[in-house]
Amino acid sequence: MFKAKPHFDRPSLAMKAKKAPSTAKLQQEAISCSICLDPLMSPVTIACGHSYCMSCINVHWDREDRYKVYSCPQCRQSFTPRPVLVKSTVLADLVEQLQLKDIGLNKTIADHCYAGPEDVACDVCTGRKMKAVKSCLSCPASYCETHLQPHYDAPPLKKHKLVNPSKNLQENICYRHDEVMKVFCRTDQQSICYLCTMEEHKGHETVPAAAERAKKQKKLQESRQQIYQRIQDQEKDVKLLQQEVEAINVSADKAVEDSEEIFCELIGFLWKRSSEVKQQIRSQQETEVSRVKDVQEKLEQEITELKRKDAELEQLSHTEDHNQFLLNYPSLPALSESTHSSSINIHPLRHFEDVTAAVAELRDKLKDILTEDCRTISCVISDVDVLLARPDGMSRADFLKFSVFVSEDPNSMYRDMLLPVWYHTKRYLKQNQSFPSHPDRFTYYFQVMSDKGLLGRNYWEVDWRGSGACVAAAYRSGTVAEHAFGFNDKSWALNCTPTGYTFYHNSIETPVSGPVSSRVGVYLDHRAGTLAFYSVSGTMTLLCRVQTMFTQAIYPGLRLQRSKGDTASFIKPQ
Incomplete structure (x- = not known):
C-alpha cells in the first residue's frame, strides 16, 4: 500500500x-x-x-x-x-x-x-527550501531529493540511518554536549551521548542505543505476537459467539413455533371439550324438556276429561226430576286417581347450575395448574444461559443474587443430634432429641441434609462454632446413612477447624489453605458443574473449587464433631 x-x-x-x-x-x-x-x-x-x-x-x-x-x-x-x-x-x-x-x-x-509550513524542509537548501524526502539520524539533518543523493552514492554515507522526514531530529542531540545520543543508560532509562558516560552517567549500566533498541524490539515483537495470538483467539471466540447467536435464534424460533403449536393444541382440546359439554347439556336439555312436555300433555288430557265429567255431573245436579236423577246417577263412572300428578317431584330450581359450578371448578383447577406450570416454564426460560458465569469474576453482590435459604430435613438428622430452635435465635436446645426411625436418617455420624435439592445457580452460607464442623454438598440418592460426607463419590465436604481446612471427596483428603473464618459460603452452578467453597469475613476468599458433571440435584449438608458445644447452622446470606 x-x-x-x-x-x-x-x-x-x-x-x-x-x-x-x-x-x-x-x-x-x-x-x-x-x-x-x-x-x-x-x-x-x-x-x-x-x-x-x-x-x-x-x-x-x-x-x-x-x-x-x-x-x-x-x-x-x-x-x-x-x-x-x-x-x-x-x-x-x-x-x-x-x-x-x-x-x-x-x-x-x-x-x-517547495516546503510548506507543515512540511519538513531540507537543511542544506538556501533561499526557498525544498521539501525533505529523508532525515538522517547520523548527521542529523533532513535532505531534499537533490541533497540526499550523496547518501546513496558516497560509501561512508551509505551506512547512515535514513528515516522518513522528521521534525524531531533535535531530540536526538544531547543538550549538554551537542552530540548525537547513540548510547542508552539502563540505570536511568534514557538516551545519552558518549560524553555523558564519562560524566553524570559514569559507572551506570550503558549499552549502544542500537543494542537496546534490538532488545526492546524483540520484546515488542513478543508483545505483538501475544497480541496477535490474543486477536486470533478472540476472533475465534467472536466466530463462536456469532454461531451461538445463530443457534440461539434458531432454537428460540423453534421453541416459539413449538410452544404456539402446543398451546393451539391445548386451546383446541379445550374448545373440543367445551363443544362436548355444550352438546351434552343440549342433549340433556332436550331429553328433560321432552319428558316434562310428555307429562304435561297427559296431564292436560286428564284435565280435559275431568272437565267433561264435571260438566256431566253439573248437568245431572240440575235435573229436577228425582226419578230421572236417580236413574242416571249409577251410570256415572267412578273417578279414578291421577296417573301422573302423584309421581311428579319437582327438584329445587337449580337445573343446570351444578354444571356451571363444575365447569368453574375445572377452570379454577386449570388456572392453578397453568399458573404453577407457567412459573416452572419461566424458570426454565430464565435458566437458559449460554455464557455461564465464572465464579472467579463474581463479587459478593453477584453471589447474593443467587442466595437461598436452606433448612434442615428432620428426617435425615442424626437421632441424638441437637435440634436448632428454628432460625430465630440461632441457639440450640440443651437436651438431646430422640427422633423416630426413618430410611433417610443418619445412624452413625452427627450429620443432617437439607430438605430440598438444588438445581441451577445457588449460594448459601454456614455458620459454625467450636472444635470444628463439616460443610457438605451431596446427592440424596446413593448417600449411605453410615458414610460420612466426603467419603463416597456422591458427596463433597469441606472440614473446618480453628487451625485450617481439609477437603474430602471419595475418601481422598486434600489440604486447603486460606483464612479461617466461622462463616463458609458455598456456590453451586449445577449446569456448569461448579461447586466452590469460600471463607467469608470482610471479603470472600476462594478455598477450593470442584469442576465436574452433576447428575442429580444437590443437597446441602452439615456434620458436627462430637465435642460438647460444637454448633453449625445454615444462615441466610446477607
Whole structure:
C-alpha cells in the first residue's frame, strides 16, 4: 500500500490547456512515477524495466527491508539482494525537456516540491527550501531529493540511518554536549551521548542505543505476537459467539413455533371439550324438556276429561226430576286417581347450575395448574444461559443474587443430634432429641441434609462454632446413612477447624489453605458443574473449587464433631 505524494491537480491543468494534443497527455503519463503519480524526480530504471522516482522506490524498498526481498510495485518481480540504484541520465533529460515545454506545468511541479509550513524542509537548501524526502539520524539533518543523493552514492554515507522526514531530529542531540545520543543508560532509562558516560552517567549500566533498541524490539515483537495470538483467539471466540447467536435464534424460533403449536393444541382440546359439554347439556336439555312436555300433555288430557265429567255431573245436579236423577246417577263412572300428578317431584330450581359450578371448578383447577406450570416454564426460560458465569469474576453482590435459604430435613438428622430452635435465635436446645426411625436418617455420624435439592445457580452460607464442623454438598440418592460426607463419590465436604481446612471427596483428603473464618459460603452452578467453597469475613476468599458433571440435584449438608458445644447452622446470606 503506497501513500501518494501530494501532487498538482491534473484536471485543473487540463482546463488551462484546453486544446492540448493527446500526444502531450501520453508524454505526461510516460514521465510520471506510478507510485507518487508526479513527474519523475531523479528517475531510476530497475531490472524489470519500470521507472520510478529514486526516493519513491527507496521508500518502498525500505518497507521491505525486514523481508530482504525487494519487489517492483507494478509487476511484482522480486530482487535479491537489494538493487543498487543509479540515476537514469537519459530519462532525466527527457523529463526535463518535456517539463520545459510547459512552463505552467514546470512551475506547478516546482511549487509542489517547495516546503510548506507543515512540511519538513531540507537543511542544506538556501533561499526557498525544498521539501525533505529523508532525515538522517547520523548527521542529523533532513535532505531534499537533490541533497540526499550523496547518501546513496558516497560509501561512508551509505551506512547512515535514513528515516522518513522528521521534525524531531533535535531530540536526538544531547543538550549538554551537542552530540548525537547513540548510547542508552539502563540505570536511568534514557538516551545519552558518549560524553555523558564519562560524566553524570559514569559507572551506570550503558549499552549502544542500537543494542537496546534490538532488545526492546524483540520484546515488542513478543508483545505483538501475544497480541496477535490474543486477536486470533478472540476472533475465534467472536466466530463462536456469532454461531451461538445463530443457534440461539434458531432454537428460540423453534421453541416459539413449538410452544404456539402446543398451546393451539391445548386451546383446541379445550374448545373440543367445551363443544362436548355444550352438546351434552343440549342433549340433556332436550331429553328433560321432552319428558316434562310428555307429562304435561297427559296431564292436560286428564284435565280435559275431568272437565267433561264435571260438566256431566253439573248437568245431572240440575235435573229436577228425582226419578230421572236417580236413574242416571249409577251410570256415572267412578273417578279414578291421577296417573301422573302423584309421581311428579319437582327438584329445587337449580337445573343446570351444578354444571356451571363444575365447569368453574375445572377452570379454577386449570388456572392453578397453568399458573404453577407457567412459573416452572419461566424458570426454565430464565435458566437458559449460554455464557455461564465464572465464579472467579463474581463479587459478593453477584453471589447474593443467587442466595437461598436452606433448612434442615428432620428426617435425615442424626437421632441424638441437637435440634436448632428454628432460625430465630440461632441457639440450640440443651437436651438431646430422640427422633423416630426413618430410611433417610443418619445412624452413625452427627450429620443432617437439607430438605430440598438444588438445581441451577445457588449460594448459601454456614455458620459454625467450636472444635470444628463439616460443610457438605451431596446427592440424596446413593448417600449411605453410615458414610460420612466426603467419603463416597456422591458427596463433597469441606472440614473446618480453628487451625485450617481439609477437603474430602471419595475418601481422598486434600489440604486447603486460606483464612479461617466461622462463616463458609458455598456456590453451586449445577449446569456448569461448579461447586466452590469460600471463607467469608470482610471479603470472600476462594478455598477450593470442584469442576465436574452433576447428575442429580444437590443437597446441602452439615456434620458436627462430637465435642460438647460444637454448633453449625445454615444462615441466610446477607
